[in-house]
Amino acid sequence: VNMSIAILPMSQEFNWNSATVGLIQSSFFWGYLLTQIVGGIWADKVGGKLVLGFGVIWWSIATVLTPVAAKLGLPYLLVMRAFMGIGEGVAMPAMNNILSKWIPVSERSRSLALVYSGMYLGSVTGLAFSPFLIHKFGWPSVFYSFGSLGS
Numbered sequence: 001v002n003m004s005i006a007i008l009p010m011s012q013e014f015n016w017n018s019a020t021v022g023l024i025q026s027s028f029f030w031g032y033l034l035t036q037i038v039g040g041i042w043a044d045k046v047g048g049k050l051v052l053g054f055g056v057i058w059w060s061i062a063t064v065l066t067p068v069a070a071k072l073g074l075p076y077l078l079v080m081r082a083f084m085g086i087g088e089g090v091a092m093p094a095m096n097n098i099l100s101k102w103i104p105v106s107e108r109s110r111s112l113a114l115v116y117s118g119m120y121l122g123s124v125t126g127l128a129f130s131p132f133l134i135h136k137f138g139w140p141s142v143f144y145s146f147g148s149l150g151s
Contacts (some may be wrong), residue, residue, distance in 0.1 A: 006139040039090030048097030059087030060150030061134025067140035127145035
């Protein structure tokens, strides 16, 4: 969410072309893709709560460090975005693991719908709030504020 709004002022500041912007946007998914299956296996072995906690802390740290990485250069930013994807990639498998243990079978569809709705509500809220932060405090503020929410 944060990068989709912040990429506009960032691309102006760092003089990125559209190919570079696309590369940056996709780099999150490099890590995300790698940890989907691994996250499920890990959640089955050690429990979803632990894996979800790890993921939240990991992606929060990566989010807070994103402005630093961007200022160091494109390779650092790409790695940091992939790291963020690693942390976020374990979230869905971990949440499904938790819900499968805590929620009765007859209530799982409704509970999953609520969880996913909450995720999208967070995205909508973040997308609405990010332009205000950027306008008032600059693009790094989006990463600092959203990253601090998970810490």
